[in-house]
Amino acid sequence: MRRTAPLLVLCLTAAGLTACSSADTRPPPAPAGITAQAGSATSVHVMWQAAAPADGVTNYQVFQAGRLVRELPADRTMVDVTDLAPQTAYVFTVRARDAAGNTSGPSASAAATTPAAKAEDHQAPTAPARTTGRADGPRAATLSWAAASDDTGVTAYDVYQGGIRIHTAGPGESATTLTGLQPDTVYTFTVRARDGADNSSPDGPAVEVTTPPSAGQGPGTAPTGFTATASPGAVTLTWTAPDTGRPTAEYELHVNAKPVTVIQFGAGAVPPSGAAGVEYRLTVTEPAGTPWTLKLRARLPDGNWGAFSAERSIVLAP
Template sequence: MRRSAPTLALRLAVAGLTGLAGLPACTAPDTEAPPAPAGLTAQAGSATSAHVMWDAAADRDGVTGYQVFEAGRLVRELPAEKTMVDITGLTPQTAYAFTVRAEDAAGNLSGPGPAARVTTPAAKAEDRTPPTPPAATTARATGPRSAQVSWTAAADDTGVTAYDVYQGGVRIHTAGPDASATTLDSLRPDTVYTFTVRARDGADNSSPDGPAVDVTTPPASGDGPGTAPAAFTATASPGAVTLTWTAPDTGRATAEYELYVNGRPTTVIQFGAGAVPSGRAEHRLTVTEPPGTVWAVKLRARLPDGNWGSFSAERRITLIA
């Protein structure tokens, strides 16, 4: 019996270890920082502002936000979906150095990466005259996720300091005063974009939009045919708006389209049995808004799998009596 005691104790010890092995393992804390944002640029928007942009982080990096610094001082914090910002309140004729750091869900910060440097121009007193709009705009897709936009130079009594590229009424890019073209990245495959360009001077006066230009990015490899309604038009008439488009090739006739007005879903256009367009489609809307109301309209098709497809080009119209 005395010799069996150690054996019993050993068995109990082994049993205890076996029980411990069944407990969940502790997860090590996330201490790995995301990579520093790439593609950082800065352009002077006026004598007192600068436009800072960078490339979006890859999904695998788990970035939840960005911090923008000027000479090591934190000036803005942004969510992950924002990759550009206007820094205001700057001093004319002053050099600035901006850096951006990425942050993940665990609070890890990336390094700052190389700084983007910019010098603000001199202030122009009492300048209230905007530049002329660029007279011509052209664009072409350079891949499923990129496009090049070009424009002609604008004129201003005190000099153009920047060109702003807009898509759907939202500024998405700023180029320098000597630029006549720029490449836009982080676009979506199989999507119609409508770009316009505005010139800006040192007092932050912006010109009207230059001519709008449409670009359709091609589908990415394996994406299949395009899903955006093509050749979209919108025409105002007294008390009505007429929409026309070419139905996308989705494998079968598309009977349902979602209409957006001024960036918001407004109605679903449905075609009844026997009236589903397979080529050119038309729909007439009755409007009650007052004359002079401006609409920005676009639509997308319901796909055979139940999802919505890509948007058409956006058209701006003014309602008439």
């Protein structure tokens, strides 16, 4: 835990009464794992590792040569810095800021040099012809791809997950390690090639990677304690949300091995006061005596679906 240093105490005295409040004055740690990769002749992709939840970080500041160029919320740990000059070396650092306004020291520096600009280049690279992946434990995966070609040369490879770019690798790289994943989760990755004019190829072949369940390295992603109870015209579901570090607001319910609905907070899913449990009442129109098997999974903070809960079997009530 970070908040163990002495706190500044502010006291106000009025009418013989003294009221004191503690102010957080300890800055979060500097971001770690910063990298910079030129994506085109005029842009550089900067990435860093997310802060631990206990650090209380609310946003990040990206600096180029000591000048603030981007400010991002805490759930963003990468950014494309644009409007740069071709064939120019750039150095970037990142600072973290918490809710009290405390700002960390600068991260380590990351340098990148933009390539030369190519005039009137509108031809995109070919898509990487092959993509493979494997899990490296519950929270990491290694991805590899075949080289792409371009008339002016590939300058970067972009890794996408769920249609969102999550990583950028250099033109000479054909593999990378992705970290910060969730245990017991299916991920689908694709890779695109990019050239110096920012033309992107189509997606290469998609590859699925399933991370194994965690073994003492953090909680799993499956809802626990799942129950299903039939009553006339309804089925009541209860479960405990997975511990993903953030509130879980969306679940996908499967009945008889098929997805039937998405359950969202504010649309019937109500967590009991002061508990991690969730209850949902599902209206039923099928005939009494119909057998159902049910299971559900949660939408994780990174947008993926987590692991399924245990499966429950019921018979619809008359």
